[in-house]
Amino acid sequence: MKEILDRVVIRSTVKQSIPVLLVALLLGILAGQILNLASSIIIIPFVLFSIPVVNGIGGNLGTILGARLSSELHLGSISPRLEGDDLEDELLTGVTLGIITYVSLAFVSMIVAPVLGVQMPINLVKLGVLIAFSGILLSFVVLAISMLSAVYSFRFGLDPDNSVAPLTASSGDIAGIMCIILVLQVVGV
Amino acid sequence: MRIKRSVLRQSYPFLFVTGLGQMIAGLIFGGMDNYLNEAPGLIVLIPSMIGLRGNIGSALASRLGTATHMGFISSANAWNDRSKSEMSTAIVLSISLSAMAGLVAFLSCVMLGLDHISLGNFLFISTATGLIDGTLLSLMTLSIVFYATKYGADPDNVAAPALATAADIITLGVLFLVVIASGVVP
Numbered sequence: 001m002k003e004i005l006d007r008v009v010i011r012s013t014v015k016q017s018i019p020v021l022l023v024a025l026l027l028g029i030l031a032g033q034i035l036n037l038a039s040s041i042i043i044i045p046f047v048l049f050s051i052p053v054v055n056g057i058g059g060n061l062g063t064i065l066g067a068r069l070s071s072e073l074h075l076g077s078i079s080p081r082l083e084g085d086d087l088e089d090e091l092l093t094g095v096t097l098g099i100i101t102y103v104s105l106a107f108v109s110m111i112v113a114p115v116l117g118v119q120m121p122i123n124l125v126k127l128g129v130l131i132a133f134s135g136i137l138l139s140f141v142v143l144a145i146s147m148l149s150a151v152y153s154f155r156f157g158l159d160p161d162n163s164v165a166p167l168t169a170s171s172g173d174i175a176g177i178m179c180i181i182l183v184l185q186v187v188g189v
Numbered sequence: 190m191r192i193k194r195s196v197l198r199q200s201y202p203f204l205f206v207t208g209l210g211q212m213i214a215g216l217i218f219g220g221m222d223n224y225l226n227e228a229p230g231l232i233v234l235i236p237s238m239i240g241l242r243g244n245i246g247s248a249l250a251s252r253l254g255t256a257t258h259m260g261f262i263s264s265a266n267a268w269n270d271r272s273k274s275e276m277s278t279a280i281v282l283s284i285s286l287s288a289m290a291g292l293v294a295f296l297s298c299v300m301l302g303l304d305h306i307s308l309g310n311f312l313f314i315s316t317a318t319g320l321i322d323g324t325l326l327s328l329m330t331l332s333i334v335f336y337a338t339k340y341g342a343d344p345d346n347v348a349a350p351a352l353a354t355a356a357d358i359i360t361l362g363v364l365f366l367v368v369i370a371s372g373v374v375p
Contacts, residue, residue, distance in 0.1 A: 014278060014281075014282065017244075017245075017248060017282060018282075020244065021241060021244055021245070021282065021286055022286075022289075024237070024240050024241060024244050025237050025240070025241060025286060025289060025290055025293065026293070027237075027240070028236045028237025028238075028239075028240040028241065028290070029233060029236075029237050029290065029293050029294055029297055031236035031237070031240075032232060032233035032234060032235060032236045032237060032294060032297075033233055033297055033298075033301065035232045035233070035235070035236070036230060036232050036233050036298075036303060037303075039225075039226075039232060042232070043222050043225045043226055043232065044222065045219040045220070045222050046219065048215070048218040048219040048221065048222060048225075049212075049215035049216065049218065049219035050215065051215065051218060052211045052212075052214035052215045052218055052239075052357055052361075053208060053211045053212055053214075053215050055211075056207060056208070056210075056211035056214070056354070056357060057204055057207065057208050057211065059353075060203075060204055060207055060353075061204065064196075064200055064204075068196070085190070088190045089190055089191055089192070089193055090193070092190050092191070092192055093192050093193040093196050093197065096192050096197065097196070097197055097200055097201060097204065100197070100201060101201060101204045101205060101208065104205060105205065105208040105209075105212075108208075108209070108212075109212065112212055113212070113215075113216075113219075116212075116216050117216075118215075118216060118219045118220075119219070119222075166244070169240070169243070169244075170240065173236055173240065177236075
């Protein structure tokens with residue numbers, strides 16, 4: 001009996017996870033090729049250092065907003081027509097949260113990264129500017145993605161609790177890398 | 190419009206701490222610059238390896254959490270058939286999808302006509318990382334669920350966020366070691 005149960009558990013998990021994982025894999029390779037094509041400005045210690053910081057926080061920010069929007073859609077305090085004061089409040093709160101988090105982490109990075117021995121640009125401020133600006137830019141993108149995926153999932157009858165997190169996480173990674181490249185074009189390496 | 194202060198108060202500390210964790214991942218990534226320069230195409234693998242591990246790990250965390258709530262796993266009985274089969278599923282998924290990531294990374298470099306390391310190197314690095322990393326993270330997930338249950342915390346609230354940050358750090362660390370061991374960079 002136990003063996004049958006275990007086999008059923010394994011088979012259904014594998015079957016249900018593979019499509020989502022394959023999509024995540026392909027989006028990941030796309031993100032990887034963008035890094036590869038921009039390798040002349042990406043493979044530099046302080047830029048590499050910034051990537052997990054910017055992308056990690058971006059993903060969490062999107063997940064938090066996505067989860068809150070899903071609950072409010074279920075509860076009916078936000079209408080699926082993309083309107084209402086509550087939606088505006090959520091977005092404003094999300095952007096504020098993004099700005100505060102990225103600016104404070106940018107300052108911490110400027111202290112922590114050189115101490116930990118990451119090879120720094122000649123001008124340390126560049127690291128701070130890169131993390132703060134690409135992060136804030138990414139906050140807007142990620143919040144837009146999670147808002148649209150929450151609202152559209154709900155309209156198409158999908159439960160946003162299941163769809164928002166994976167959608168935001170994989171597209172957020174690509175968006176994060178683009179934001180970093182964009183800011184690097186302006187600030188220079 | 191108004192800012193929801195309670196959301197800021199509750200989420201900011203969490204985001205800040207995960208940001209500090211991401212700095213450790215950044216430290217490892219930043220230290221890989223020579224290897225990434227010497228092994229063309231290697232960087233293509235990295236986002237998908239990190240992403241896969243995050244997905245597989247958080248799915249395992251929530252499945253083990255559910256199994257705990259249903260009474261299949263408890264702190265007194267954590268290492269049993271159910272938890273072992275959940276963990277072996279995660280490890281099998283981790284190995285097979287990592288191998289696939291290595292193959293797709295290689296093919297995408299060939300199609301775009303970009304410099305790349307050999308298919309063998311791509312497959313060795315991705316599969317070995319998937320095996321070691323998948324095993325480490327599965328054991329870690331089970332221990333987080335075990336300790337959460339033991340101290341009365343709901344594993345659903347603790348395991349996934351803790352794992353997401355740990356997954357980035359461990360995956361990059363293991364990948365770095367595997368790249369060194371593979372000898373792809375002399």
